[in-house]
Amino acid sequence: MTSYLTTHNKFIGQFAYRELGTDHNGLPLIMLTHLSATLADWDPLFIDQLAGQNHVIAVDLPGVGASRGQVPPTIEEMASQVIEFVQLLGFSKINLLGLSMGGMIAQAVAEKKPELINRLVLAGTGPRGGQGIAQVSTITFTTMSQPPSAKVDGLWANTPVLSIRTTICIDTDDLLEQPQLLEQ
Known part of the structure; x- marks a missing residue:
């Protein structure tokens, strides 16, 4: 299996992302990280473990890391960016994991577009x-x-x-x- 460390970034629209895992026919697990982090900051051992049985996609939202564009000023606008990213990839249903501020964004995604979410995983986060x-x-x-x-x-x-x-x-x-x- 490919490791997160050796997986190259892909690009779609303004977004940079890394995609790996064994089950690309199943629902993807979209991963949103914490404030001041990029997709390169995820622990590769953690991602590799998840990718052993899941289709995993870690993303940099616009203005962060390798993505183009500007960082929006609100969590709600960041949630809209996540929805746009998911739509660009062609998914109608996802599993969504948010860590810290990523969890705040994930909650806003679930509020804006609940039909998009199959499973919501919130880690080290709270309300916005x-x-x-x-x-x-x-x-x-x-x-x-x-x-x-x-x-x-x-x-x-x-x-x-x-x-x-x-x-x-x-x-x-x-x-x-x-x-x-x-x-x-």
Whole structure:
């Protein structure tokens, strides 16, 4: 199988993207990354693992990375760009993964065009705005500055809903010493 590291960018319209995977007849998994990242920033081991059983497409939206154009000023406009990209590729249904700001964009895509989405995967993200959003950075910083065991002991039951569980950073040593973490 081809690796993400050796896969060359493709271009369509203003968009740069990388496409790989075993099942190009199935629904693609479109991947949107976080603020200030490009499609080159995805972990190749993660992408290769996904591509073992999926049709994976990582994209740079206009104005980012190898894509042409300008970065739009709003999440909603970025969502419109994702929809345009999917339409240019000829898909009528997709699986969509958004990481951090990519998750905010993915939520806006699902809101604008729900019939496009088969599965929506949101990782390390939250709402684009609204009640309590200003607390997310403080909650995340406070949580991440604690030792790993303190994060695990107190986070699950006592943190506000806005603190997304995917912000927890648990290293392998913690898992070996505390196998109950895997059950959470």
